[in-house]
Amino acid sequence: MADSLQSSGEPIRVEYVPRPGLGRLAFVNFLLNLVTLTIYRFWAKTNVRRHIWSCVHINGQPLEYTGRGIEIFKGALIVFGLFVLPFALVIAFINIALGPEHPALFAVYTLLYLAIFVLWGAALYRARRYQLSRTLWRGIRGTLVGSSMIYSLTYFGSILARGMSLGWTTPVLNTVLQEQIIGDMRFGDLAFKFGGRAGLLYPTYALCWFLSLVAIIIFIFLFGAEVTALFGPEVQKVFDEIFKPDSHPTSEQIWTASTVAAVVAVSFIAMFLVVPMLWAIYSAKELATFANYTKAGNATFKLNATAGSLISLVVGNLLILIFTLGIGRPFMQQRLIRYMCERMEVIGTIDVDRIAQSQAALDRTGEGLADAFDLGVI
Numbered sequence: 214m215a216d217s218l219q220s221s222g223e224p225i226r227v228e229y230v231p232r233p234g235l236g237r238l239a240f241v242n243f244l245l246n247l248v249t250l251t252i253y254r255f256w257a258k259t260n261v262r263r264h265i266w267s268c269v270h271i272n273g274q275p276l277e278y279t280g281r282g283i284e285i286f287k288g289a290l291i292v293f294g295l296f297v298l299p300f301a302l303v304i305a306f307i308n309i310a311l312g313p314e315h316p317a318l319f320a321v322y323t324l325l326y327l328a329i330f331v332l333w334g335a336a337l338y339r340a341r342r343y344q345l346s347r348t349l350w351r352g353i354r355g356t357l358v359g360s361s362m363i364y365s366l367t368y369f370g371s372i373l374a375r376g377m378s379l380g381w382t383t384p385v386l387n388t389v390l391q392e393q394i395i396g397d398m399r400f401g402d403l404a405f406k407f408g409g410r411a412g413l414l415y416p417t418y419a420l421c422w423f424l425s426l427v428a429i430i431i432f433i434f435l436f437g438a439e440v441t442a443l444f445g446p447e448v449q450k451v452f453d454e455i456f457k458p459d460s461h462p463t464s465e466q467i468w469t470a471s472t473v474a475a476v477v478a479v480s481f482i483a484m485f486l487v488v489p490m491l492w493a494i495y496s497a498k499e500l501a502t503f504a505n506y507t508k509a510g511n512a513t514f515k516l517n518a519t520a521g522s523l524i525s526l527v528v529g530n531l532l533i534l535i536f537t538l539g540i541g542r543p544f545m546q547q548r549l550i551r552y553m554c555e556r557m558e559v560i561g562t563i564d565v566d567r568i569a570q571s572q573a574a575l576d577r578t579g580e581g582l583a584d585a586f587d588l589g590v591i
Contacts, residue, residue, distance in 0.1 A: 256282030257282075265550050359397030395407035418495050428488055436481075529548060530545040
């Protein structure tokens with residue numbers, strides 16, 4: 214009897230079923246943002262979510278996004294009135310009355326940055342809660358039932374701890390934060406659970422930490438060698454000639470200077486590309502591990518995340534951003550959701566027929582803090 218109760222429910226299949234219209238939506242959003250001086254972005258974000266959510270099918274039935282642009286707009290207005298405007302007025306008053314060099318201005322800026330760091334986690338939490346509360350499947354909606362400020366203080370503490378430990382507390386802190394947000398997550402009255410230790414993450418983290426350190430040392434050494442070689446006496450004469458008043462450099466001198474500048478630029482770009490790629494190894498391990506630690510009903514999760522696939526996802530999105538001048542941002546969001554759907558596997562069963570509607574109160578406003586801090590949430 215106990216075995217039959219344990220195995221009750223149905224297996225869960227998640228898939229992404231694309232439908233046309235996202236390109237047209239992206240272009241219309243761009244034009245309306247241009248005409249309204251970006252005020253339309255709240256409605257644009259909502260329309261994109263509605264499209265992408267409807268492409269996510271769970272057991273053949275699509276998700277439904279019920280959020281409204283006016284809700285996000287109201288949230289942004291509240292944050293502007295309670296947070297942005299007071300600081301702006303105080304800063305303007307000090308500049309006019311006391312002068313831009315007055316110590317009070319430094320104190321206000323310090324307070325502003327501190328407030329941003331303290332509230333950063335709350336912005337993430339409230340944005341996630343809003344999105345879940347407006348996400349329906351078979352008429353049932355999700356939510357987060359915890360405190361955004363408790364999460365925010367934990368998040369702020371994690372920022373301080375990472376800095377003091379040179380990053381070595383990252384696996385533990387990320388596990389704590391994930392446990393907190395997953396433990397607060399509900400779909401209807403179905404609670405999600407998260408259980409696991411950070412110890413499994415440390416071998417991969419140590420590997421990436423030391424590889425990154427070695428890579429940075431190598432780049433510093435190579436950059437020093439390049440500077441010594443490229444800015445020798447002959448090259449220095451070329452630069453002196455080019456920047457001399459009323460100079461008329463030859464084409465050969467211009468070519469030499471351009472080559473030097475290109476080599477230095479490529480060196481910097483290479484360093485800023487290689488190190489994040491190394492950390493993709495850890496990011497993939499963390500995503501996969503956290504998925505394994507998550508449970509809903511009798512089901513657990515498996516995410517086939519790899520360093521190569523994450524690099525491909527990020528590079529592809531970066532190219533879309535660059536070559537569409539930001540117009541193609543909805544396709545970046547689509548690729549992220551599609552990546553998660555196609556690589557997610559649900560192992561076990563969930564008795565979906567027994568899930569009741571959530572009784573948690575709905576937020577009347579949207580992601581004001583997230584929009585103010587430009588967190589780029591989906």
